[in-house]
Amino acid sequence: MRVRMRVRLKDIAEDLNLSKMTISKVLRGQTDISDATRDRVLKRVRELNYIPNISASSLKTGQTKTMGLVLPSVGSPWLADLTEGISRALEAENYSLIVASSQDDVEAEQRQIAAFLSLQVDALLVVSLQETSAFFEQMQQARRMPVIFVGAKPAGAAGRYVGIHEEEVGRIACEHLIQSGCRRIAYIRGSHSAVGDRRSSGYRQALSQHRIAVQPDLVVESMDLEQSEYGRGYAAMERLLQRRGRPDGVMAFSDLLAVGAMDAASKHGIRIPEEMRFVGCGDDPILCGMRIPLTSINVGGVELGERAGKLALRAIQNGNGNGSQKVLVKPRLVKRRSTESGH
Secondary structure (H helix, E strand, C coil): CCCCCCCCHHHHHHHHCCCHHHHHHHHHCCCCCCHHHHHHHHHHHHHHCCCCCHHHHHHHHCCCCEEEEEECCCCCHHHHHHHHHHHHHHHCCCCEEEEEECCCCHHHHHHHHHHHHHHCCCEEEECCCCCECHHHHHHHHHCCCCEEEECCCCECCCCEEEEECHHHHHHHHHHHHHHCCCCCEEEECCCCCHHHHHHHHHHHHHHHHCCCCCCHHHEECCCCCCCCHHHHHHHHHHHHHHCCCCCCEEEECCHHHHHHHHHHHHHCCCCCCCCCEEEEECCCCCHHHCCCCCEEEECCHHHHHHHHHHHHHHHHHHCCCCCCCEEEECCEEECCHHHCCCC
16 A cells, blocks of 8 residues: 655645745745745645644744634533634634643642643643642743633633733623612622622622622522532522512622523522523523523623733733733623613
C-alpha cells in the first residue's frame, strides 16, 4: 500500500514557484501580498489539503496558537454561550480553543489546569471554583502565562478578569419590580458567595433609592446543596409564605430558583403576575419559556466570551503574563409575562 507523504509548506512554495516566506505570509493573513498571489496560494492549499505543522511553528515563534478553557460544567446554556464567544474571538486570529470541564470539583479543576500547562497553551481562561488565590500563585511561579478569570475571580488572585457588573444585576431586577408596582420584594439569593453578596448589594441599593425599607424576612438564602436548585427555589417560597406578610415581587439568583419559587406560589393558588411577580437571572431560553414566561436578567455569555478571548489575545501579543485588567459587561433586562402589570 502506498503511503501518502505529508504536504509541506516547502512543497507548495516549489509548486507555485514562490518563496516559503510568501506562502507563510498568506497563511498568517498578512496584508502585504497581492490578491492574485493570495488567491493562487489558498487555492493550492485547498487542493492539497495542506495542514500546517503547529509543532514546527511553535518552535520558531514560542507559541502553540492554542488556548485552554476550564469550565465547571458543559451543560449550562450560559457556559455554552461563553464558549461560543471565546471561540469567535480566537477564530479571527487563527487560534484553537481546547475546552475541559472540572465537573464542579476544585481538585479536578487544578488537574485540568496542570494538563494545559503541560500542553504549553499560550493563555488560560478559567471559570474558576477556587475560593482563594493560593493555587494560581503557585501556578504562575511555575510558568508565567496570561490567565483570564471569567465570571468570577478567586479572592486575592492576580490576573485579568472579565465579568458581569453583579451589583447591576441585583439593582436592575429590583428596580424593574418596583416600577411594576411591587413594594414587598423578596430576594432568593442562593448559597452564600461573593457574587450573591454583590447582587444583594444592588437589591438593597434599589430599595434605598426608592425609600423602601429592607426587610430581612424577605431575603432567603437557599443553602441546602443536597437539594436540586429547583427544589431550593420551591422550598424558599414555602418559607416566604409561612412568614408574616407575603411578598408581591420576587427576584431570584438564577432562573431555576425562580421557576421553583413560581411553582410553589402557584401551588398555593397565587396568581402570577396578578398577585406576585418574578424576575430570574440567566435568561435561559428553556427555563424562561416554561409555563409562565419568566422575566430574566441576561448576563451576556457571548459578549463576555468575546471580551475574554480578545483580552487573552492582547496579553499574548504584548508578551505580558502578569496583567491585571478588569472588564465588566453590563447585564440587561428581558421582560416577559411574569412581571406584566396584569391590568
